[in-house]
Amino acid sequence: MNSKTAIKIDADILLVIPIRPGYSGILPDLGLLYLYSALRDHDLSVAILHCPKEGIVDFAQWDAVLSANRHLKIVGFKSMSHDHNFIKKMAAAVKQYMPDCVTIAGGPHVTSLPEYVLQDMSPMLDYGFNGEGEIGFPKFCQSILNNKIVPSLVPGLVWRNGDKVNINARQVVADLDKLPRIRWEDIDLGSFPKWMSSLPFIPIMATRGCPFECTYCSAPTIVGRKMRYRSVENVLAELQHLKKVHGVGNVTFVDDELTINRRFFQQLCQGMIDSKLDLKWEANNGVRLDTLHEDNLELMYQAGCRYIAVGIESASEEILEKVKKKISIQTIREKVALVKRSKVVPQGLFMIGFPGETEQQINSTINFAIELDIDKTNFSIFMPLPGTASFNDMVAGGYLDLAAINWDDMKPDRTVFERPGCSSKRLKKLQRKAYWKFYMRPKPLGRLIHEFGFKSGGLGQLFSKIRSVFG
Numbered sequence: 187m188n189s190k191t192a193i194k195i196d197a198d199i200l201l202v203i204p205i206r207p208g209y210s211g212i213l214p215d216l217g218l219l220y221l222y223s224a225l226r227d228h229d230l231s232v233a234i235l236h237c238p239k240e241g242i243v244d245f246a247q248w249d250a251v252l253s254a255n256r257h258l259k260i261v262g263f264k265s266m267s268h269d270h271n272f273i274k275k276m277a278a279a280v281k282q283y284m285p286d287c288v289t290i291a292g293g294p295h296v297t298s299l300p301e302y303v304l305q306d307m308s309p310m311l312d313y314g315f316n317g318e319g320e321i322g323f324p325k326f327c328q329s330i331l332n333n334k335i336v337p338s339l340v341p342g343l344v345w346r347n348g349d350k351v352n353i354n355a356r357q358v359v360a361d362l363d364k365l366p367r368i369r370w371e372d373i374d375l376g377s378f379p380k381w382m383s384s385l386p387f388i389p390i391m392a393t394r395g396c397p398f399e400c401t402y403c404s405a406p407t408i409v410g411r412k413m414r415y416r417s418v419e420n421v422l423a424e425l426q427h428l429k430k431v432h433g434v435g436n437v438t439f440v441d442d443e444l445t446i447n448r449r450f451f452q453q454l455c456q457g458m459i460d461s462k463l464d465l466k467w468e469a470n471n472g473v474r475l476d477t478l479h480e481d482n483l484e485l486m487y488q489a490g491c492r493y494i495a496v497g498i499e500s501a502s503e504e505i506l507e508k509v510k511k512k513i514s515i516q517t518i519r520e521k522v523a524l525v526k527r528s529k530v531v532p533q534g535l536f537m538i539g540f541p542g543e544t545e546q547q548i549n550s551t552i553n554f555a556i557e558l559d560i561d562k563t564n565f566s567i568f569m570p571l572p573g574t575a576s577f578n579d580m581v582a583g584g585y586l587d588l589a590a591i592n593w594d595d596m597k598p599d600r601t602v603f604e605r606p607g608c609s610s611k612r613l614k615k616l617q618r619k620a621y622w623k624f625y626m627r628p629k630p631l632g633r634l635i636h637e638f639g640f641k642s643g644g645l646g647q648l649f650s651k652i653r654s655v656f657g
């Protein structure tokens with residue numbers, strides 16, 4: 187989009203994925219899709235603007251959108267931590283063009299740091315939202331549109347009361363079958379980048395929750411520790427709808443703990459087989475290796491699963507213990523061998539640069555990834571994400587100053603803070619070495635070229651990944 191061809195929005199409420207320069211992993215956003223569908227179920231007039239997908243990459247383009255849509259009543263932003271500075275500026279622009287338009291932000295960042303966000307974004311951001319929005323957000327929008335907002339009565343709302351920030355208790359949909367049905371028919375799926383088929387990968391979630399407490403991960407803070415499940419029938423109905431009505435051939439399960447309940451997962455896979463869905467799917471968010479067994483791997487393949495990402499993180503028992511991964515190197519070896527014997531392709535997810543991690547430990551992790559003999563891997567640099575024990579410990583210990591964090595750095599491949607004993611420059615070098623050593627071997631390189639080469643825009647994505655690591 188250029189600033190002269192502004193998008194027209196035919197709605198009162200606009201849900202926004204903020205400007206994310208250089209962002210290439212564009213998928214429909216499940217969080218906003220659930221909110222959109224919940225609002226539509228309440229007969230509210232709402233639209234989604236996915237800035238990266240629409241090519242809105244600078245503030246002049248955002249200004250153009252606002253200038254052409256001065257009728258908006260509510261603008262709601264989805265917030266990852268790296269969105270912080272962008273949301274602040276985008277919300278300020280909303281107030282400039284439409285002083286009466288109400289601004290609100292929800293999602294992982296606000297849920298993890300509600301007080302800070304509302305204080306830092308005063309006065310441009312009117313409200314924040316804590317946790318899942320399917321119940322509270324429609325109530326909020328209705329009361330704003332009716333001029334009857336009583337902030338204390340909206341579950342999950344974060345609001346300023348003089349100098350104080352109030353955080354209302356959350357209310358979540360306990361029975362996930364009662365979540366709104368996603369209105370896929372309102373989404374132009376063809377406008378998203380295509381992957382290996384004619385349509386993009388479609389995200390789907392069968393569960394919410396994670397009972398673990400890995401110190402680097404904020405998922406439990408966002409979705410809670412208690413597991414909630416959709417019924418198998420409910421998930422299958424969505425998959426069938428996606429396949430039959432929208433011609434979707436590939437889906438990606440984005441659950442935090444898709445495989446944790448062996449019985450549920452087996453029934454889900456069996457249901458996919460019995461209903462002859464013939465869909466290809468993956469679980470790319472990192473399943474726990476200790477939940478994988480020979481029988482469910484075989485079922486997964488028959489049910490259409492072709493690829494899973496598995497959380498490994500480190501080759502050091504000491505680090506695994508420190509980050510409360512609750513898995514041993516022995517189990518990792520055994521389970522990786524098990525996955526490799528199945529036809530499902532594993533991608534190992536590793537992390538380097540944990541606080542206190544030595545260069546020797548990082549090198550062992552690189553060698554471990556090679557030794558496990560898997561074809562795909564990801565070496566990310568540890569990020570102290572808000573809502574994690576690591577973040578809280580680092581702030582409490584004075585290693586991280588909340589007021590001085592550059593939120594633009596909270597994204598893949600940035601180093602975020604200086605580690606005693608391993609400078610950021612050195613850490614980036616080690617990350618480059620990890621990728622180089624891992625991928626400059628015939629099998630992994632062959633798979634990489636095969637996969638990215640077959641995606642539409644795949645080579646572009648590959649180059650952007652290479653740039654972010656090696657640039």
Ligand code: B12
Pocket residue numbers: 206209211213214215216217218220221262263264265266267268290291292293294295297298315317318319320323389391402403404405408409440441442471566571572596597598599
């Ligand atoms: C799926 C997923 C992805 C997918 C996204 C697919 C998609 N577009 O749907 C992919 C693989 C692309 C991805 C990438 C990354 N991810 Co991710 N991802 C997740 C995951 C596992 C689930 C998100 C999800 O779909 N949830 C389901 C929906 C229904 O929930 P939701 O999005 O949170 O939305 C609900 C509420 O938050 C709220 N809400 C959301 N937005 C708004 C807005 C308003 C106005 C309101 C009122 C409410 C509201 O209501 C929604 C409905 O209930 C979460 C973990 C988790 N459980 O949250 C991590 C998570 C969100 N990811 C995280 C991270 C760090 C990343 C990466 C930076 C990782 C990396 N190293 O590459 C990248 C960055 C991507 C980017 N630029 O945004 C962190 C974010 C932490 C933070 N504070 O920023 C999380 C929390 C995991 C973690 N490690 O702690 N991710």
Ligand code: SF4
Pocket residue numbers: 396397398399400403404405406442443472474497
């Ligand atoms: S890394 Fe996985 S198992 Fe650990 S807390 Fe996050 S979602 Fe749960």
